[in-house]
Amino acid sequence: MAGIIDKKPSTSTSQSTEGHALEAMSSVACGTVIPETVDSGLEKQALRKFDMFLLPQLAFLTILAYLDRTNIGNAKVFGLAEGLKLKGNDFNNLVTFFYITYIICDVLWVISIQRFGANRVLAIAMVGWSAATLGTGFTHSYGQALACRLILGAFESGLLPCMIFIISTVWNRSQQAKRVAVIYCATTISGAFGGLIAYGIQTMGTRLGLEAWRWLFIIEGCISMTAGCIFFFTIPTSAEKAWFLSDEQAKCMRAKKERDALFKGQSKLEPKHVWAALKDPLVYLTGFSLFASSLPLLGFGTFLPAIILGFGYRSIQANYMTIPIYILATISVAIVSFMSDRMKKRAIFLFVLPIPVLIGYSIAIGTANNALGYFAMFLCGIGIFPFNCIMLAWFSSNVSPDPKRSVGLPIAASIANVSGVLSGQIYPLRTAPRYISGNAVSLGLEAVALIGVGLIVLMLKWRMAKKNKMMQEGKGGDMEGDAALDFKYAF
Template sequence: MEANNPTSEKVEVEQLQNVAKNDLETSGVETGSDRAIGSFVDVDEKKVLRKMDMRLIPMLAALYLLSFLDRGNIGNAKIEGLQEDLNMTPGQYNWCLTVFFFTYAAFEVPSNLLLKKLRPSRWLPLIMVCWGVVMTLMGLVQSFQGLVVARLFLGVTEAGLFPGVAYYLTLWYCRHEIQFRQALFFSAASVAGAFSGLLAFGISKMDGVGGLAGWRWIFILEGIATVLVAASAFFFLFDFPETATFLTEEERAFVIHRLKYQGQVQLLADGTANQAQVAQAEEFKWKYVWQAFTDWQIWVNIFVYWSIVCPLYGISLFLPSIIKSLHYTSSTAQLMTVPIYVVAAILAVITAWFSDRVGKRSPFIIGFLFMMILGYGMCIGSSNPKVVYGGIFLVACAIYPSFPGNITWLCNNLSGSYKRSAGMAIQIGVGNLGGAMASNFYRQVDAPRYVLGHGLELGFISIGIVASVILIVSYHTINKKRDQKLANGEAAHYTPQELSEMGDRAVTFRYMF
């Protein structure tokens, strides 16, 4: 069912209400009243969504802003003298970037499983305090070896935030409205890019204060800021809709209801309602994790993820150096990164709104991948600083809208709470190994053209386009087969519990593309 079809939405809501009532009655649960089972005639859905947006998104965006700021500020520190002060070769500097992603990728799946079992309002701030301490201490390292160890620990402590928050949002919002919220949250990365340049420009003026170089103060002050925000997050984060104090009892029931029954009812060929799959199993079983590891779509989607994340980290880690290599001063290079990220953030939010509105993900993703090809083509094809800057501008403006779209596309097509948790962590964890690759794309010996780095980015983008087409064709084929099976009454062969445990492999589930 398309998210933008008012008629089908009305039919679906009526069906869901009947299914919920029948499900509760047959299970022996005391319903109390019609409103308790899903009529919710007095609930203003838009008001509830605004409440959730105001209470959840700003704090989550602040957490991710600091996360992206802390992992990427090494690029700002580099042009302020980090490499020279620690007597590092260009190869050693690239290794400092690379090792972060090894531990970052390894700890994402365990962290997401812990997030589901523990309280998000405790787990997320806790890991944030840990990485804030690591970031602060990074400002005191005295050698290449010390910086490597610090980056390894930064990967461990930061691993749980992005996949955790991306999954956490799916516990609050339905799949036809999630990309807009993912984009609001992820746009913090764009703001972090702009903020990083401004901060580095200001903090670098502290060079010599306390006997410390300016690049050290970048790490120290941004690390302290992370710890302070983490301390406040303990009091401002909420766990799950069931316990949200900012919602009334009726609103909490409504949010739980709409999440539990979203997208699980399909119309049969004769127009009657299929009431087979009505809920997702919530009890943890290792088979849900295994289902995620063996799901073909996750591994194909990872290639799409790489086509976006490789340019993302290439830009975030090397943009100041690339601009400086165009013969701008360090301070000018820091400031010239700001407008790129601001425009990218705005475009990400606008694109997400349209994507949710039309209920499509892939057309926007593929369109922006072609936009990246154009941008990198400009960078490779010209040595004119203005043309190169324009090409980088295009690339960044394509990366930031496509990234939340890709994350949302997969989470829309994973059904079952624990499978979705593990699947998103696999996508982001393995996908972020692309960051390890991208951190070695841009070598100092290739400056100022960086033809090798730009060329490798183009290769990954091309692979991503092919993977996107494979997903689209596969989803379309599977949906058509399930439509036929549903019309033939195959859903009647399964109990609701069996269909529930099958998740997105059930005949009642439809992939979004």
């Protein structure tokens, strides 16, 4: 594996990294001296503290981020377009331009985590996008709103891949999916909160000379700004320097990092890691599948109030009717991720999840009945949100070492984020009220995502067959990372 010269651990030893069998190894392994063994009891205690103190912060941060990103959809329902005198596709462009800077800045934010620490990177990003959200509440023209959306995208771009990378450096492969699921549950919870907050602010009307839609941005921006300042002090710089760990637990996490370095590689980013990520087809196939699945997800998150409005419901109903849809989506993410971790399976869930989405969009396209259309959105929510959660956990567990993952993950995410540019354009105002063309595009791309999963499975099986053949022939002993012969891909 990476970080070990000329020698590599045996297959049985590599597999033990998922548990704690390495604690029984001697202090010399594969020609490298291990300074100390890892106390399994202390490790469990430390990881439990990360679950208690780190994950809730990441979840709350995600909720606020997605509120600030998608509140424009709620604001549109009660007056943003009229307040800014938007014409034609101006609103769709506000959605689209967010993703231009989001895509451009993505990789830079993720790589900066290794150099500056998670707390600094995420706190600075959060204060930046909070200021952009707050500023949107005081805009008076299309150009001003567009500038705020560009700034919002620039600061928010590294959020998800940064958090997934942090998770991958704390927990092992079999433990990651449910932690990633916490992040995705937070995105769906934010949808429910977004509808509730928007409904409450809509009912309060104009205050202090500012319309209700302006207060939506101002209030949410202030909350995010305050939280960002707090997170600068409360999110740990690294796993072994977390403020909530005792000295013994911190020492245990340092030993765990050294142990994992034998199998995951050292944490220093080198040109060979960048090249390994750039030439790996798995990065691009994952990005391709995430692109296809993300367009329905992003379109759903932004335009759901407008879609519900198109089923024949009133504007005052559209915001609060999104709440039960997101609650069910949250339950779906939690159940699917738990089962995926419990069964240690990813691909089977990725094959099943698109099915209710395909059915849901088919209903929305095929009928004008408002009750059936609303029911269809529940089906879409069940499958749309868990898919990316499991896909990202699957990718993270199949790419090694950490530095390669730190490059490969944002590349795949950047490819996926291109869908954001399109998602803002597939629901143009001229296709209201039913938005048939947008729903049709989402349906088609969900099918493409399903095909992408099949291609990834075929590629990983081909790689494993190739590794087995090389092992039989006694070749490939100097290969590193996920290319090493004893690295087993997760399915």
